[in-house]
Amino acid sequence: MYVSVKGGEAAIENSWRLLAQARRGDPAQPELGLDTIAQQLRLAVHRVMTEGSLYDTELAALAIKQASGDVFEAVFLLRAYRTTLPRFGYALPLDTGAMHIRRRISAAFKDLPGGQVLGPTPDYTQRLLDFALAAGGEPPAPLPPAPAVAAHMPRVLELLNLEGLIEAERPANLGADASSQPTEPTDLTREPLAFPATRAARLQSLARADEGWLLALGYSTQRGYANNHPFAGEIRMGDVVVEMVPEELGFAIDIGDISVTECQMINQFSGSREVPPQFTQGYGLAFGECERKAMSMALVDRALRARELGEPPVAPAQDEEFVLSHGDSLESSGFVQHLKLPHYVDFQSELELVRRLRQAHRAEGGAA
Amino acid sequence: MNTETVHTTGAPLAVAPAQSADSDYNFAFLDEQTKRHIRRALLKAVAVPGYQVPFGSREMPLPYGWGTGGIQVTAAVIGCSDVLKVIDQGADGTVNAVNIRRFFARMTGVQTTTATEKATLVQTRHRIPETPLREGQILVYQVPQPEPLFRLEPRRAQTVKLHALAEYGLMSVRLYEDIAHLGAIARTYDYPVRVNGRYVMSPSPIPKFDNPKMHLNPALQLFGAGREKRLYAVPPYTSVESLAFEDHPFEVQRWDHACALCGAGDSFLDEVIVDNAGRRLYVCSDSDHCQSRQQAGHTGSAVGEPGSQP
Amino acid sequence: MTDDRLLSVQGVGKHYGARWACRDVSFDLWPGEVLAIVGESGSGKSTLLNLLSLRTPMDEGAVHYALRADGNTPGGLHNLATLSEARQRLLARTDWGFVEQNPRDGLRMAVSAGANVAERLMVLGQEHYGRLRCQALDWMQRVELDGHRIDERPTQFSGGMQQRLQIARNLVTRPRLVFMDEPTSGLDVSVQARLLDLLRSLTENLGLACIVVTHDLAVARLLAQRMLVMKDGSVVEAGLTDRVLDDPQHPYTQLLVSSVLTP
Numbered sequence: 025m026y027v028s029v030k031g032g033e034a035a036i037e038n039s040w041r042l043l044a045q046a047r048r049g050d051p052a053q054p055e056l057g058l059d060t061i062a063q064q065l066r067l068a069v070h071r072v073m074t075e076g077s078l079y080d081t082e083l084a085a086l087a088i089k090q091a092s093g094d095v096f097e098a099v100f101l102l103r104a105y106r107t108t109l110p111r112f113g114y115a116l117p118l119d120t121g122a123m124h125i126r127r128r129i130s131a132a133f134k135d136l137p138g139g140q141v142l143g144p145t146p147d148y149t150q151r152l153l154d155f156a157l158a159a160g161g162e163p164p165a166p167l168p169p170a171p172a173v174a175a176h177m178p179r180v181l182e183l184l185n186l187e188g189l190i191e192a193e194r195p196a197n198l199g200a201d202a203s204s205q206p207t208e209p210t211d212l213t214r215e216p217l218a219f220p221a222t223r224a225a226r227l228q229s230l231a232r233a234d235e236g237w238l239l240a241l242g243y244s245t246q247r248g249y250a251n252n253h254p255f256a257g258e259i260r261m262g263d264v265v266v267e268m269v270p271e272e273l274g275f276a277i278d279i280g281d282i283s284v285t286e287c288q289m290i291n292q293f294s295g296s297r298e299v300p301p302q303f304t305q306g307y308g309l310a311f312g313e314c315e316r317k318a319m320s321m322a323l324v325d326r327a328l329r330a331r332e333l334g335e336p337p338v339a340p341a342q343d344e345e346f347v348l349s350h351g352d353s354l355e356s357s358g359f360v361q362h363l364k365l366p367h368y369v370d371f372q373s374e375l376e377l378v379r380r381l382r383q384a385h386r387a388e389g390g391a392a
Numbered sequence: 393m394n395t396e397t398v399h400t401t402g403a404p405l406a407v408a409p410a411q412s413a414d415s416d417y418n419f420a421f422l423d424e425q426t427k428r429h430i431r432r433a434l435l436k437a438v439a440v441p442g443y444q445v446p447f448g449s450r451e452m453p454l455p456y457g458w459g460t461g462g463i464q465v466t467a468a469v470i471g472c473s474d475v476l477k478v479i480d481q482g483a484d485g486t487v488n489a490v491n492i493r494r495f496f497a498r499m500t501g502v503q504t505t506t507a508t509e510k511a512t513l514v515q516t517r518h519r520i521p522e523t524p525l526r527e528g529q530i531l532v533y534q535v536p537q538p539e540p541l542f543r544l545e546p547r548r549a550q551t552v553k554l555h556a557l558a559e560y561g562l563m564s565v566r567l568y569e570d571i572a573h574l575g576a577i578a579r580t581y582d583y584p585v586r587v588n589g590r591y592v593m594s595p596s597p598i599p600k601f602d603n604p605k606m607h608l609n610p611a612l613q614l615f616g617a618g619r620e621k622r623l624y625a626v627p628p629y630t631s632v633e634s635l636a637f638e639d640h641p642f643e644v645q646r647w648d649h650a651c652a653l654c655g656a657g658d659s660f661l662d663e664v665i666v667d668n669a670g671r672r673l674y675v676c677s678d679s680d681h682c683q684s685r686q687q688a689g690h691t692g693s694a695v696g697e698p699g700s701q702p
Numbered sequence: 703m704t705d706d707r708l709l710s711v712q713g714v715g716k717h718y719g720a721r722w723a724c725r726d727v728s729f730d731l732w733p734g735e736v737l738a739i740v741g742e743s744g745s746g747k748s749t750l751l752n753l754l755s756l757r758t759p760m761d762e763g764a765v766h767y768a769l770r771a772d773g774n775t776p777g778g779l780h781n782l783a784t785l786s787e788a789r790q791r792l793l794a795r796t797d798w799g800f801v802e803q804n805p806r807d808g809l810r811m812a813v814s815a816g817a818n819v820a821e822r823l824m825v826l827g828q829e830h831y832g833r834l835r836c837q838a839l840d841w842m843q844r845v846e847l848d849g850h851r852i853d854e855r856p857t858q859f860s861g862g863m864q865q866r867l868q869i870a871r872n873l874v875t876r877p878r879l880v881f882m883d884e885p886t887s888g889l890d891v892s893v894q895a896r897l898l899d900l901l902r903s904l905t906e907n908l909g910l911a912c913i914v915v916t917h918d919l920a921v922a923r924l925l926a927q928r929m930l931v932m933k934d935g936s937v938v939e940a941g942l943t944d945r946v947l948d949d950p951q952h953p954y955t956q957l958l959v960s961s962v963l964t965p
Contacts, residue, residue, distance in 0.1 A: 107452065
């Protein structure tokens with residue numbers, strides 16, 4: 025005998041319990057500590073902070089633990105938490121030129137003032153599974169003291185700028201019309217994105233976007249879908265000071281350090297009657313050591329500047345609405361997975377229509 | 393802790409008494425500034441019926457696509473004295489409705505109910521309650537895709553212009569095509585409507601069966617799309633007309649059956665497969681409506697027949 | 703004396719960077735008159751057409767059009783730049799037509815022929831399916847298309863038929879002015895001839911004013927009473943078609959005319 029659907033509450037509570045059990049796994053295994061995650065899974069933590077738009081290694085570690093390692097779910101947890109946080113104000117723009125450098129490379133020049141500082145990168149390893157890691161064991165031997173990193177590391181782009189070879193930086197919060205006055209940058213966590221978008225809004229959107237999405241789009245620009253001939257002008261990673269001006273004080277104070285990765289891509293531009301040929305740039309910025317993200321972001325940023333640089337938008341990576349509307353993993357994951365929700369009422373409507381049309385089809389004697 | 397009374401046939405309906413709200417969170421979860429932002433957007437929406445107002449949608453503890461728009465609208469308008477009902481597919485007991493109702497119970501401490509007539513605020517996914525609403529009630533719809541033209545024109549930059557200029561030719565073309573190829577308009581849910589004679593609006597994926605209920609409804613109808621970051625409204629007693637041609641007028645679905653539990657012949661029926669041979673039963677989608685009718689003594693064909701077990 | 707002009711163009715021009723694509727073009731057009739704009743590729747003729755039809759904003763000059771008088775607007779010439787975007791778009795969809803060189807640019811390829819033809823009527827508020835279909839059928843027949851194909855998509859039509867469909871789609875609101883951008887260029891010679899015949903009879907029977915851009919002098923000869931010759935963005939010669947083609951004054955026109963191969 026059919027009984028109306030019931031027990032929704034009990035089912036939900038049981039699913040929570042099953043989830044908690046699955047999350048913990050075999051109780052004989054030591055439980056993961058947040059410090060362990062933050063230390064030994066630091067790149068996952070950095071990605072979650074970047075896409076979660078929240079710099080807090082401990083919270084990101086907790087999100088990763090709660091999500092059982094699912095990055096999308098962890099990003100969601102962090103963003104939802106962020107919504108509840110009180111807002112004190114806005115930081116001043118980060119001075120990445122004054123970064124306390126831990127890694128800094130340029131593919132555009134063999135050597136440059138300050139040198140090529142490799143830092144902790146897997147770039148020069150061979151990707152062979154290291155079974156010694158499986159066994160655990162001794163921590164690596166401490167390093168000898170490093171030579172001091174040069175105090176002043178000029179940006180590659182500043183060097184190019186001395187010759188006028190690269191476009192002058194313009195405030196990113198100008199509208200699509202280059203002659204308009206700069207305005208307050210929008211805050212995408214407070215206002216919805218509108219099209220056409222300012223570069224400032226685009227960059228914000230890209231900074232929070234899913235890395236996989238940007239990676240694929242950036243890759244497409246290298247394969248001929250809007251070719252920009254990119255060069256990695258400079259990639260730098262390290263700690264920067266965060267400053268803000270509290271209303272009561274009226275001057276800037278240092279509220280802490282965060283580590284970021286910044287990428288400036290150099291691309292070619294063919295010039296026009298009015299403007300001689302010069303390099304153009306794409307910009308990427310991410311928390312922690314998210315280098316692949318910063319690079320992909322810079323490629324996509326450059327592709328999306330097609331409109332303001334007078335290039336005809338022909339490729340998906342140049343389609344602003346397409347790129348930005350589908351980059352947020354909360355939106356994409358939520359909507360794709362919402363298909364799991366009951367849709368039986370609408371399905372019922374479709375069933376009814378299809379049956380009726382089939383009936384009509386039969387009545388007309390089948391295929392006409 | 394008081395919990396929601398779970399339905400079985402014949403069990404009395406209850407209004408769950410208010411519990412104390414979770415004091416770790418602001419009333420209704422959202423901060424006051426956000427609520428004000430949403431209410432300002434809602435005022436704009438009510439002033440221009442059917443017009444999509446962009447708003448700064450916040451990340452909520454439920455995923456985008458799972459009702460965050462409806463939740464934010466409810467959170468912005470709910471007050472301590474409200475009585476809240478939440479339904480999904482017309483039923484109070486489906487998991488999504490239960491989840492959202494628990495969220496608000498925890499975040500506001502307001503009374504919740506399954507009875508449409510006792511509610512002051514009803515949040516719904518994909519159905520309008522069968523029980524007619526009255527003045528003073530608010531119906532909040534969860535909307536996945538607020539743009540009625542999106543299948544014809546995915547670009548927001550374009551559709552904004554089309555709405556502003558009331559250029560709805562694309563939509564008419566689509567309806568014409570359906571008739572030319574299928575003999576009838578193929579939309580059975582999320583059927584586009586014209587509001588107050590001006591804006592074409594998506595009523596959310598309610599079955600077209602429910603469209604007539606929107607017209608001149610005494611209640612305030614609010615629509616929230618969290619992921620797409622727009623909201624819109626139909627004020628009380630506003631005209632809402634389903635698009636059609638004069639010679640192919642709008643029609644609602646009809647069943648050859650009545651509800652197997654309460655005998656209703658004029659409600660939206662869910663089809664339920666009851667055995668491996670594919671035997672079917674049809675029951676009211678609106679669980680509260682069905683319950684009330686059964687309590688009033690109405691029965692359907694499947695009730696009280698000992699040999700009816702499939 | 704009343705001003706009967708339908709269109710008055712004064713000194714219109716457009717530049718891209720330092721280069722003027724089209725400069726200082728002026729002419730008048732009367733109801734029912736067909737004007738050809740002739741030139742090689744790069745002469746600025748397509749730019750001019752886009753300026754006149756408001757598809758591209760002009761950098762200098764003005765275009766005046768005689769709007770139909772209605773409750774809101776008195777009749778007579780109006781400067782189109784003073785119209786709101788909404789009004790301009792409405793004009794483009796009712797009193798004007800634009801026939802694209804490639805019919806795929808002027809049709810909705812994913813919907814049926816009938817929907818293509820009836821769309822303008824639907825946009826204007828016609829809500830009777832049967833009557834819309836009737837009118838679509840009527841216009842398909844006027845452009846010599848088989849009415850039985852009303853539910854087929856344009857992808858199933860030949861190039862010449864797609865072009866006829868595009869014409870029907872534009873004429874259904876009985877526009878007084880139709881812009882045409884190389885209407886026959888993409889077609890087979892024999893198909894071109896039949897289409898030109900159709901265009902000629904339609905313009906005569908319906909009293910359409912047309913501005914036809916073409917590089918083909920034969921098209922100008924057949925369709926247009928007057929023509930403009932363009933070179934490097936400027937009008938080098940203008941006048942009655944027969945006079946310009948039989949007795950060209952400007953060296954460039956002479957060159958054009960003499961290089962035409964007679965069949």
